[in-house]
Amino acid sequence: MIAADDDFNGAPLLRSEFALEEGHGAVTSATLNLSAQGVVEAWLNGSRVSDDLLTPGWSSYEWRLRYATYDVTKLLDATSVLGLALGNGWFRGRLGWTGRGSFYGDELGAFAQLEVTFEDGSTQVVVTDESWAAGPSPVLANDLYDGETIDARRRDDSWLRPGFASDAWTGVHALDFDTAKLAPYVGPRVSRWAALPVREITTSPSGKTLIDFGQNLVGWIRVSVKGPEGSEVSIKHAEVLEHGELGTRPLRSALATDRYILSGGDDVFEPTFTFHGFRYAEITGWPGELKPEDLTAVAIGSELERIGTFRTSDPLLNQFHENVVWGMRGNFVDVPTDCPQRDERLGWTGDIAAFAPTAAFLYNVDSFLSDWLRDLDLEQQHHDGIVGFVIPDVLKYVDRDRPTEFGPADSTAIWSDAAVWVPWTLYHAYGDTGVLNQQFGSMASHVRRVKSLLSPSGVWDGNFQFGDWLDPDAPPEHPAEAKADKGVVATACAYHSARIVAETAALLGRSAEQAEFERIAADLYEAFNREYVTDGVVKSDCTTVYALAIVFGLLSEADEVIAGNRLAELSAAAGYRISTGFAGTPFITDALTTTGHLDDAYKLLLEKECPSWLYPVTMGATTVWERWDSMLPDGTINPGEMTSFNHYALGAVADWMHRVVGGIAPLAPGYSEVLIAPQPGGGLTEAETTLEIPQGRIAVSWSVSGDRFTVEADVPAGVTGVLRLPGQDDRAIGAGHVSATASLPAPVGATR
Template sequence: MLTVSHLRCEYKINPIGLDMKSPRLSWKLQSDRRNCVQSAYQIQLSLTESFELIEWDSGKKNSDQSIHVELDHWLPNARTRYYYRIRAWEVAGDESSWSDTAFFEMGLMGSGNAWKADWIKAPFDGETDVSCPRFHRLFDLHKSVTSAKIYVTALGLYELHLNDRRVGQDYFTPGWTSYGKRLQYQVYDVTDLLQNGENILGAYLGDGWYRGHLGWNKEQKIFGTDSALLLELHIRYTDGSEEHILSNPDWKVATSAIRMSDIYMGETYDARMESNWTNAPTENWSPVDVLDYTKDIIVAQENVPVTQIEHLQPIALLTTPQGDRVLDMGQNMVGWVRFSIQGEAGHTVELRHAEILDHEGNFYIENLRGATQCIRYTLKGGELETYEPHFTFQGFRYVKLIGFPDDVHLNDFTGVVLHSDMERTGNFTCSSPLVNQLHHNILWGQKGNFLDVPTDCPQRDERLGWTGDAQMFVRTASYLMNTAPFFTKWLRDLEADQGEDGGIPFFVPDLRSSTSEGWGNTNHSSAAWGDAAVICPWTIYEMYGDVRLLAEQYDSMKRWVSYIHAQGDNPYLWNTGFHFGDWLGLDSKPDSYIGATDKDYVATAFYAYSVSLTHKAAEVLGHADDAAYYDKLHDNIVAAFQDEFVTPSGKIAVPTQTAHVLALQFDLLDSKARNRTIDQLGKLVADAGNHLTTGFVGTPYLNPVLSDTGHHNLAYTLLFQEDYPSWLYQVTQGATTVWEHWDGIREDGSLWSADMNSFNHYAYGAIGEWLYRYVAGINTDEHQPGFRIVHIEPKPGPGLEWVEANLETMYGPVASSWYRRENNQMDVRVTIPANTTGTILLPGAEVQTVLENGKPLDQVSDIHDVQTQGSDVRIVLGSGSYLFIYKVLEADQEVHAQQVESV
């Protein structure tokens, strides 16, 4: 039976507040038969859930497209909800019934003139009182309500309340954007929160990223000096009339119990000042001021919101050698602690947050630099009180308790994990517990650093959207979670912050007011960092088939390439300006953060790579002239690279692992130099005692290149190293997230410099791509992106006896697993989603020994083609689940046995 399910609009389930003219729909097919391919679909839109009134009907449309489907010749209306349902036909003739009904709802759909409300602010804002202001408006309802929506944004962060109930489950709204050019708004359905008679609408404002501390120079008010609220409540009555409650001079404002709240510094709360929304205990409500501020930059919510994702209970209450009482959450996490306490009015308690204990077991906060991460709470006294922060978050595993009573209980505390609410899509597990923990650490690194923007770290006075870190991790991130909306929003900020000359700042959103020397001066761009403008949109295109985002970012990609092209005297080399190089490479000189790989070499290699991807984008988008230009430009860059960095005999002149990896990964060599570089890379790894020496630039590509160039088992050797430097060294040291430095905690227990030593820094977690793409073998196809063609090419290696992985793609679940059995038998299980095709590579197989669920391949009708490729068998097949069992070639088995023994 054929069914249509998992309906999505712009990646989201029943979104409200869309502003695009043509929302796209996606769905998944399920069938109890293999080889299911859609032949046609029909979409219906209605203004009613019962579909009594059809707004638009596609009719039966002959097409196999089931993701990112645009609605032809139809335009939506603002503030209107559209219900939709879909049915499909498949090639074999099956017809589905109608899907369950889903909906999407449009937002205000206009620039600044769509807003009728005023920006309002507190008259005391900017004075020495740093408390978070709270605003309120009273209004009466005396008619029956059909629907009510709040459209809201802020300069700073907001938290809404309606009739003493918090509105929505979102946090850190409206999010962090390039505030001078883009500011998101959110929409909330509050129909069920309204009541007959008097209603009270209220809001807290926090400084957030807009005017709180940002960067390492203790700067504040980088984006603006005044926090302000912009809000419209649109009420529709059953009689057809409407009423709008707007932020305007009718509102009142007062100070609040939130005495201070800052992203870096934490929050101070005085519960004695709590009151309901109709009065303030310490002063009367004051009239608000109206702020003259543009509304033209306001855009609808693009990313998924930050929400409370999960809750952790502390695993222990410790007493350190210095006598501190410390909670151990058991996991380095990002969010905050919710706690309950009972005591005398006026008593203040503190929670301090840290990632690790030092080698003596004491609470360690030096690596936080200027970020205090401190929560202070003053009790109102009497009954049990429960508190959690509003406008701050911490990165921590350990929590020092100050001022708490002696009889503290673990169940009085809960760790609240917050991050952007991305759908979990990938899972990986294997026969190695250490590798499983590494995968866990990579996942938690993403959880901790994907809080509205892809930050470098979540704990110290930084937490910035470093472009280099993002592009290094984007593919791994997209295996683990659905990152398409997340990167869509961030890439729009990247384009907004792109310089007139095409340069890209080091971090996005950029801190334009930071004019100090060094990293604060972002008037220059760095290779491998600025290349995020090209690498990220191309990766999202490959992983999700999102042609619209690629087209949207194409101009930014071109401008970045033009920026590089204009640097220096030679348009085909990038040998000028500041570059981070192979950041934190282990082959660096003493007292240097930059690895030994020549920075001009790194810059020119990434120049070639970005041009190659821009060329591909031009081909996808049908820009033939551009494609020809970038193809020729790429040839010239490769020729210049070879002249500059490769000797006539084919030897790379830069003798580092990273240099060899980049040349191979970016295909910058002729065949003679390529073969020599492959051999030399193996020697360089061997000379390092079969360890890596790469930094941020080389590490993401190291294992993929080894696997692609005949050194696959050496890649496994690197994976399984447990001493420094290695991925599993961190695991053996008790890490629960990925570290910034390979030796953040040294083997003797001492610590790397506190100046820059994050224990939640996802860049080196890019090894996750290799686990999914090579070890489990799940890969997409750039010519049929979004996993329309699913490649499953598992690569077993020494040290693992089995692997299981799955990935929820736009088309449905992909699964790949392999198991070594006795007598040289290999089992490979795969799942290919409906409406896609799979290509399966069975490693070390002889075609005559391969059985699928007990049948020879030539007796399985759903298999389209079988080919022998060296010592492997390649199979092309339709959707469905398959089990292949075969005898591994004796030669392959002998090599594997020798390599296991050597490891």
């Protein structure tokens, strides 16, 4: 690992010129391994080695630094130049809301190993060492939160060609770096995945030039511009407008501004050492007339394969589902983040614990989340079994070993439960026990940690809990002040995790651990019912506690009936407006459905008044919001200090939509057995859902005409299934096409 002797504004260039060894015949292969402290882009003889972005991404750098591997055989010449460009990235840039950065180190560094194999079998290796040179780049400033400044007058590609020399260039030095930390990528790389044209150029009430791309996205704006040499164009990004002006307050301290100094010729700018969450941009300093074709929004994210689709007869519901998809893509930028725009963008564990089932249906996220789980395990191993609020856990540099706004650092329900819920989700989605084997130590360690935190009465009520975070009835400035008792929420989640770990141990043949976690689960079940349940009434008597108790199987049969009726009663009393936060929202529609209240679940799903899933859609949202009312009905931004317009967690209901509305659910891990069981309702007249699995495509479509319910389904070879229609016995189905009809009961109070 080498660093430039001069930091060059946090964006140094590094180069090495070398000749291929002679006498060994032709080159048969050439492989480049590449990593960095910071982010790195590589060129060989003037050609970009890859279109990957932000390499090597963000991992728990203290113990694991990923490297990328590229085939560069076709780029070699007899005399070659290997060039690297560095940026601050997550390693040295700002992280979190404290204004601080450089948590992992003060010096940017690059690691490269180019191995050339010749016809006679011999090899030549070119590595980063003290023979390299370092020099300035056109990048004058770069930060993931604040943006990038590029001076086109400093562009000169001659550094990538043999014979280059410049007095502005200096030497490099080796860094104290343990190469044992280097690990190959498990998950996908980050790349550009979409380009969006300008939808509209307008002038704000204050006279500012505003650009609308029509979609809240994550990435940057590619700019084509010609203007006087030395003049500057500035682009500030934001997700929404407020009173016709760029709504920047939710960014907090993030500047989200790119600046371009023009060369006087035809310039193209693309700031690849930053990214922004935005739909709108404010342009200042543009020379002459700004035309739509001058700007293109570039969406970036981890490379993921789309596998699941969903569509219904309701345009608002379809737009909500599309918002879920865009929110996921924008927040899956190397790690599963909470939001992509403000001074945060951290891998919050609670968000992905809630959203993982939805993500695993929409895209193949097996390797993406498996990679992230390795960092979760590493952080946990180095923190007494505690699963942090965020992974990678940069908050430990601020919060560890001292009380903060969140209390002393320790495990917390839902957030820390990601250690168990996420691998369990991946196993059921893709059918591979490998992730359970890899993560079992982490899963078990989490539940054991929680066991040590239980009070003498056997419930989890003693340390800090987020609880039902962002309950819509909580004050904007106090999002943890929810209706649901935090001990009820935490104990329910602890029971759920203990049961999962016991089942995992059974799958893996770990009989001793199976018995251990079955006992923990049994004790939690007993304590929950003793301390929190009286004749089916759960302590704090609100929607979230009933949803969790029902879905996690914490109630007797008789109590579950009472709880289901009470949940439906509370939902109706709220006018079917949402009354749950992070804890209850992923589970409330399932809890209503399984207790015989499907109509109530549909009413909740399709409600349009605030707070509801569809309210943001009626307000023009193109991603899922952090708060149910991130924007108020009058068009002003929520007054809370924490507001994002791109947060996927509350989109977790899409999992229920795929299974219950769409009708595709796994009967066995990986969908080797599939349940085809659409349950129509809510006035929907049709729906269509598909899922690509390794064996092929599962597809379900249905329509309602009067009381006639028609289902068409396709099951790929090698998959068996069960068809379950309203009012009929289950029917075994095999590969191929199946068509079936059923008669629907008349709505309550209706006549035919």
